Each structure stands twice: as structure tokens, then as C-alpha cells.
Amino acid sequence: MFVKSIISLNRRQKAVILLTMDLLLVAASYLLALMLLTIDGPVLPGGLGGALAQLPALLVMAGALSLTLGLSRRRLRDYEGTAIALSVLLAVVLAAGSFVQARLTGLSLPGGVHVVFGLLCFIGVFLSRLSLIWVLTEIYRHSRNFKRVAIYGAGRTGMALAQELRKSDDFVVCAFLDDNAALRGMTLDGLPVYPGVQAGKVIERYKVDRVILAMPSLSIDKQTFLSKRLEKLGLQVQSLPAFTQWHGGAELRKMLTPIGPATLLSRDPLCQNLPAGNNAYCDAKVMISGAGGSIGLELCRQVVACRPRKLVLFELSELALYNADAELRVLAEAVGVEIVPVLGSVADAVQVRRVLAEHEIEIVLHAAAYKHVPLVEINPRTGLANNTLGTAVLARAARDGGVRRFVLVSSDKAVRPGNLMGASKRFAELLVQDLAARPGKTVFSIVRFGNVLGSSGSVVPLFQEQIARGGPVTLTDERVTRYFMTIQEASKLVLLAGSFAEGGEVFVLDMGKPVRIGDLARKLISTAGYTVRDAQNPDGDIEIVTTGLRPGEKLHEELMVRRGATTTAHPKIISVREDHLSELETAAALRDLRDAIERGSDADAIAAVAWAVPEYAPKSLPEDALQCQVVRARRNRDRDVPAE
The missing domain is CATH 3.40.50.720 (NAD(P)-binding Rossmann-like Domain)
Structure with missing residues (x-):
């Protein structure tokens, strides 16, 4: 009741309270100044009576000044800077007024009385405001209102x-x-x-x-x-x-x-419904490639929470590795996990084998990849060397080193790929599928998901940056749709695949309906506090501009080629076994890709991928389909190529 009574006071009532308090402080300050100067005996010719007679006039002056300066009308939360200066002015004017009044009435007050009076006035007003601010803040902090x-x-x-x-x-x-x-x-x-x-x-x-x-x-x-x-x-x-x-x-x-992602997804997030698979990683020695990337770093965070014995961070970027190591050490110290940062490339076979052996790695989560479609499209040799050959090097080293589980992080762009990045990931999947089909200790599996909200280079950070600059927001096509998931969902899906895979499966997440990129852009503009500027709203804040599809970009992505997928231990996780090449075909395709990359031939490298992934129609092949036909003819001659 007391709190409600204070809150219900209007501005005028609060001003009256502050004015009354100021007048009482003026009276107390004047009396205290007189007492301090008469503590050793009376020093006033007429005693204190004459001095006290001056007080009513000082109170009238103080009230008029307070109203004129607006001190009593200022809110307590605004008592700073200018308000403090006005308090000083009030005290100085009152001290001067006291002096003038004493002279006019012939009262012989010592000069020190007026100085002390002014000082006490300011101190009283200043401390009273600070005290009220503290009291009210404590009331507000503990009030449910x-x-x-x-x-x-x-x-x-x-x-x-x-x-x-x-x-x-x-x-x-x-x-x-x-x-x-x-x-x-x-x-x-x-x-x-x-x-x-x-x-x-x-x-x-x-x-x-x-x-x-x-x-x-x-x-x-x-x-x-x-x-x-x-x-x-x-x-x-x-x-x-x-x-x-x-x-x-x-x-x-x-x-x-x-x-939260709920405002950007066309479904409720599944993070709370996805178990982390803690038992599979508890007390294990885990290596995560691409540990400094968006997915890799979140994988590291969630693996640390599972309390592994050791976590090896394998990363090509020095800055990304430094930042990941700095963040994860703070989390790892609390649970007693050993963090080992390793700077290197997954395509370096010597280093990969040494790291796996030295740290006795039991589980590999392979998230390292170049994933930006336009960059891989114009840098085919580098993209294929990292995404495809790097996967081959790491997966084979894991098998030879007796790693218990190997999980490849893939993309929905690997399904009927329309660009080289997707084709490089599909080729990487074929390599893992080939190893999974062979007898061995290592359980290989693949995790495939759509776009990840907020990952580096993805559409959400791009839109946010464009909105921060005032627009325009650029869309390739209003009809484009994509599957989206959160980083937490993607990472938990990888951990789940690593925990209950039996070998050779491709895991996908039931992500509901795909999201229209145009709708996503409008939501981001709205959540930033802006409106869309278009023909219906010419006075809006941010314009959306359509630029056209980029080479290799599809209107709609898919998550699987083969139908008849089955559910897993979790109803939202789907398992599918995709078709793959034979052992001889895989070995021949990998050999041709490696030879083309070593020769520095982009065209031959693209042709080798196009043969291994027949659904891929190269958009950047200089001689159209001619190179693909040459490679296919060579394949027909080389069916007796050994597997290794």
C-alpha cells in the first residue's frame, strides 16, 4: 500500500513535498549556523531573538527562488549537472539575502553565519535529493510494479x-x-x-x-x-x-x-526437444575441424557441456582459432575439460594423421568447409581441394587411426547441386559413404541441414548489415525459399548423429516448411523498428531490391534425393540412405580430381566433380559439357583402377 501510494502521487503533489522539504532544510540550516557560532557563548548583542526574526523573510525568499529556478518541479531522476548548479545558486542567493537583510535591520551578525548558512543549505538540498533517489530506487527495485x-x-x-x-x-x-x-x-x-x-x-x-x-x-x-x-x-x-x-x-x-529464432522461422525451435547425446561424448577424446567457424564453435560449446576428456580444436584461420580457444577455455575450466588448439588444414595428411595419433582421438566432427557459393564458384580449385580432398584426407586418416566415430557436416545444397559448392559437398558425402560401406572400426555418418541463422556469410547477417546502413536490402528473387535452422539445432543434430549412427546414414532435421527469403527480409526490417518502402508504402524506411539469381543458385533447396526416409530414435530426426558410387568409381573419381588440382586445371577439376555427381550441371565450365564427356570417356577405360 505504501509503495502504491508513492507511485500514485501526481507531479504537483510531488513538487509540493519537495518544496516543503527544501523550506524545512533552509530553516534548519539557518538555525544550525547560528548555533555553531554561539556554541561558546552568546555573540549577538540582542541575543538569538533578533536573528530568528529574520527567518520568515528567508523562507519566503527560498520558496520564491525554488519556484523560479524550478528546483521543486525537477524529477529526482534528473537531479544532475544543471540541477546541482541551481542548488548552488539557491544557496548563494540565500546567503547573500541573509547578509543584506541583517545589514538593513541593523542586526550585527558575524559574517561567518551567512557563509555557513549558505554551505549548509546546499549540503542539505544536495544530500536530501541523493537520499530520496536512493530510497525510491530501492523501492522500485523491490516492487513488482x-x-x-x-x-x-x-x-x-x-x-x-x-x-x-x-x-x-x-x-x-x-x-x-x-x-x-x-x-x-x-x-x-x-x-x-x-x-x-x-x-x-x-x-x-x-x-x-x-x-x-x-x-x-x-x-x-x-x-x-x-x-x-x-x-x-x-x-x-x-x-x-x-x-x-x-x-x-x-x-x-x-x-x-x-x-530468438521463433520470429524468423516458420516453426517453433526444436532445441529444447533435441537431446545432446551427452553419453557418447562424456570422457571421450574429440576433435572438431573448422572449430573457429559458426557451426564449429557452437559444436565446441555443446561438446564441452558433455564433459569430454579432451577437445582438440582444428582450425585453418589463426584469428578464428585464437578467439575460439579464448572463449572455450573459460567454459572448459569450469568442467575440467582439456582444450588443445591446433592450427592447420584438413588437406594436410601428415599433420592430420599426427594429431589423431598424438591425442588418441575417438570422435571426429568434420565441420571445416568453404561454404560461400559465389566464392567457391569463382575459386573452384581451392574450394574442391578443401571441401572434397580435405574430407577424403581426414576421413581416411580417421579410419586408419581407429577413430570410433566420424561425422561429416554437409549441406542441403549437396542435393541435386546447382553450384560447385554443393557439388563439392556431395562429392565429400560420396567419399564418406564409400568408407562407410567398407568393413572397419569407424562408424561414418553424414549430417545434412539447411541454412543456419546467423552463421558467417549467411543471409541474416547480410540483411542486418544492409538494414543498419539504411538499406536497400537485396534479394536475388522474391520466390526463393530456404530451409532454416538455428545454430543450436544444427549443432545438436550433429551430436545426435554421432551418438546413434550405425554407419552410412544421412541425417536430416524435420524443419517444417521452407521460409521465403522475401518474408524473412521483411521480418528483419520490422524487428529492427523500420517499415518497408515500396509502392504501397512510399514513405517507408527500407527498400527491398531484387537483383536476380546468381550463377548456380536455385529457387528452392531440397534435403534429400531418395524417398522413403525413416525416423530415428528422435521423431524429428530423419535418416535416409542415399545412392553412392562403387568402390572403384569412387577411387577413380578421387584420383582424377586430385590430378586436376595438382595440375592446376580448374576445368578438369570441375569435370571430375561433374562425372562423380551426375546431377550437377556446371555453370562455370569454360567448354560447357565437352570436358565432362572427355572425363566420362576416360572413366570407361579405367574401371579397373584399384580402390586405394
């Missing part, structure tokens, strides 16, 4: 957001969360800064019920990772668009949007 907020990110964006939210009657900002070690223990703009790992402590201390991510430059996969971690603590998590997109306080608060 307000949304208690912590801001993740104590940079300029977070500071500006805190200032805006303080103007709201709905929010109470309690603290900052920030992973910058230099800010730990600091107080910024009156708010304490805690490290992100102490979010639970902030919840307990301030009864925070939501966190706002004020780091617009952070990638969507990193935001999603933070969001999931905070949601597990029972917090509601919201994101904030870039600082340059704000149009004022009211609109800023409208732009606070929930983080």
Missing part, C-alpha cells in the same frame, strides 16, 4: 540506453553486465558493473526480471548464445538495434525486441 532491468554492455550504447530508460515510468535500470575485465567493479552513471558470469548474483540482489543486450555490433549467433545462457536463469532477454537507428526515447523502447 516496475520492470527491473540489467543492461548487457556498458559501452556508449548501453550508457545511452540507461539514460533513455530512466525517463520511462515502466523501467528501473539496476545494473550493467559486461565481459570487459577493465570495467569490473566500476560504477558507471550510478550503476554497478558486473561480469556476465555473475548474472545470477545480479538477479538475486536486484530482483532483475529482464536483460537488454546493448551490443548491436555483436553477431547474431553470439547474441543468441548469450540469450540462451541468460534465459536459463529465468530472465527475459531483449535486443537493441544499432545506436544510429534510434529516433528518440519512446521509439527506442519500442525497438526493444525479444532475441
Whole structure:
């Protein structure tokens, strides 16, 4: 009841309370100044009576000044800078008024009385405001009538957001969360800064019920990772668009949007329904190739949670490996997992075999690949060397080294591929399928999924960057559809495949209906607080421009070629056995691809892939189908090529 009574006061009632409090402080300050100067005996000719007679006039002056300066009408949350300066002005004017009044009435007050009076006035007003701010903040923080907020990110964006939210009657900002070690223990703009790992402590201390991510430059996969971690603590998590997109306080608060894939997918996320397969990885020695990439890094996070004995991070990019190692060591220390960073290429057979043997690897999750369609299309030799030959090197080394399980991370673009990237992944699948069909200790399996929300180079970060620049958002075709899944879903699917594969399966996730890319672009524009500018809305903010399909790009992707797929131990995971080449055909195709790459012939390399993957019709082959026919003829002569 008491809290509700305070909240229900209108602005005029609050101003009257502050004015009354200021007048009482003026009277107390004047009396205290007189007492301090008469503590050793009376120093006034007429005693204190004459001095006290001056007080009513000072109170009238104080009330008039407070109203004129607007001190009593200023909200407590705005008591800073200018308001403090006005308090100083009030104290100085009252001290001067006291001096002038004493002279006019012939009262011989020591000059020190007026100086002490002015100082006490300012100190009283200043401390009373700070005390009221502290009391009300504590009331708000512990009241259920307000949304208690912590801001993740104590940079300029977070500071500006805190200032805006303080103007709201709905929010109470309690603290900052920030992973910058230099800010730990600091107080910024009156708010304490805690490290992100102490979010639970902030919840307990301030009864925070939501966190706002004020780091617009952070990638969507990193935001999603933070969001999931905070949601597990029972917090509601919201994101904030870039600082340059704000149009004022009211609109800023409208732009606070929930983080989560549900608004971008045409289905509910399946993360909570997918077990992690912890038992398969617990106390095992695991190697993840491409550990610094979007999928690879999330795989590492989830594998660490399974408590393996050792996790080897195999990565070609030095920067990506450094960042992955730095992040994972923090997570691994808490559960006692050994992290081993290895810089290298999966196409380096000598290093791959040495690493597998040295660390006695039991499980390999192969996520390393060049996946950007246009780049692989114009760099065929490099793309094939990494995606296809690299898979052959790693898979064979895993078999020869006695690795227990090998999981290839593939793509829906490998199904009837319309581009070289998809064809390189389908060829890699054929190589794994060939090894799976042979007797041996290693269980080989393949995981195939669609586009991953927020992965590097994918459409969502591209659209977000275009929106942040003010547009336009570029679409290849309004009719294009794609299957989408979250990074968490994709990673759990890989772990599941590694846990219950029997050998040779291709696993896909039942992802519901494909998403129209045009609809996705409109959702992203809307969630950023903007409207689409088109013929129906010429005054909108962001325009969508159609650029046309790129070479090798399809309108619609598929997840499998063969029909008659079966469910697995989990109803949302589908297993299918795709057709593949014979052992001799696989060996011959791999030999021709390796020879073409060693000779530096892009055309022969593409032709070799086109023979192995007949559904692939090259878009970048210089001599059209002629090269493919030459390779096919050569294949017919070489059917007796040995398997190895």
C-alpha cells in the first residue's frame, strides 16, 4: 500500500513535498549556523531573538527562488549537472539575502553565519535529493510494479540506453553486465558493473526480471548464445538495434525486441526437444575441424557441456582459432575439460594423421568447409581441394587411426547441386559413404541441414548489415525459399548423429516448411523498428531490391534425393540412405580430381566433380559439357583402377 501510494502521487503533489522539504532544510540550516557560532557563548548583542526574526523573510525568499529556478518541479531522476548548479545558486542567493537583510535591520551578525548558512543549505538540498533517489530506487527495485532491468554492455550504447530508460515510468535500470575485465567493479552513471558470469548474483540482489543486450555490433549467433545462457536463469532477454537507428526515447523502447529464432522461422525451435547425446561424448577424446567457424564453435560449446576428456580444436584461420580457444577455455575450466588448439588444414595428411595419433582421438566432427557459393564458384580449385580432398584426407586418416566415430557436416545444397559448392559437398558425402560401406572400426555418418541463422556469410547477417546502413536490402528473387535452422539445432543434430549412427546414414532435421527469403527480409526490417518502402508504402524506411539469381543458385533447396526416409530414435530426426558410387568409381573419381588440382586445371577439376555427381550441371565450365564427356570417356577405360 505504501509503495502504491508513492507511485500514485501526481507531479504537483510531488513538487509540493519537495518544496516543503527544501523550506524545512533552509530553516534548519539557518538555525544550525547560528548555533555553531554561539556554541561558546552568546555573540549577538540582542541575543538569538533578533536573528530568528529574520527567518520568515528567508523562507519566503527560498520558496520564491525554488519556484523560479524550478528546483521543486525537477524529477529526482534528473537531479544532475544543471540541477546541482541551481542548488548552488539557491544557496548563494540565500546567503547573500541573509547578509543584506541583517545589514538593513541593523542586526550585527558575524559574517561567518551567512557563509555557513549558505554551505549548509546546499549540503542539505544536495544530500536530501541523493537520499530520496536512493530510497525510491530501492523501492522500485523491490516492487513488482516496475520492470527491473540489467543492461548487457556498458559501452556508449548501453550508457545511452540507461539514460533513455530512466525517463520511462515502466523501467528501473539496476545494473550493467559486461565481459570487459577493465570495467569490473566500476560504477558507471550510478550503476554497478558486473561480469556476465555473475548474472545470477545480479538477479538475486536486484530482483532483475529482464536483460537488454546493448551490443548491436555483436553477431547474431553470439547474441543468441548469450540469450540462451541468460534465459536459463529465468530472465527475459531483449535486443537493441544499432545506436544510429534510434529516433528518440519512446521509439527506442519500442525497438526493444525479444532475441530468438521463433520470429524468423516458420516453426517453433526444436532445441529444447533435441537431446545432446551427452553419453557418447562424456570422457571421450574429440576433435572438431573448422572449430573457429559458426557451426564449429557452437559444436565446441555443446561438446564441452558433455564433459569430454579432451577437445582438440582444428582450425585453418589463426584469428578464428585464437578467439575460439579464448572463449572455450573459460567454459572448459569450469568442467575440467582439456582444450588443445591446433592450427592447420584438413588437406594436410601428415599433420592430420599426427594429431589423431598424438591425442588418441575417438570422435571426429568434420565441420571445416568453404561454404560461400559465389566464392567457391569463382575459386573452384581451392574450394574442391578443401571441401572434397580435405574430407577424403581426414576421413581416411580417421579410419586408419581407429577413430570410433566420424561425422561429416554437409549441406542441403549437396542435393541435386546447382553450384560447385554443393557439388563439392556431395562429392565429400560420396567419399564418406564409400568408407562407410567398407568393413572397419569407424562408424561414418553424414549430417545434412539447411541454412543456419546467423552463421558467417549467411543471409541474416547480410540483411542486418544492409538494414543498419539504411538499406536497400537485396534479394536475388522474391520466390526463393530456404530451409532454416538455428545454430543450436544444427549443432545438436550433429551430436545426435554421432551418438546413434550405425554407419552410412544421412541425417536430416524435420524443419517444417521452407521460409521465403522475401518474408524473412521483411521480418528483419520490422524487428529492427523500420517499415518497408515500396509502392504501397512510399514513405517507408527500407527498400527491398531484387537483383536476380546468381550463377548456380536455385529457387528452392531440397534435403534429400531418395524417398522413403525413416525416423530415428528422435521423431524429428530423419535418416535416409542415399545412392553412392562403387568402390572403384569412387577411387577413380578421387584420383582424377586430385590430378586436376595438382595440375592446376580448374576445368578438369570441375569435370571430375561433374562425372562423380551426375546431377550437377556446371555453370562455370569454360567448354560447357565437352570436358565432362572427355572425363566420362576416360572413366570407361579405367574401371579397373584399384580402390586405394
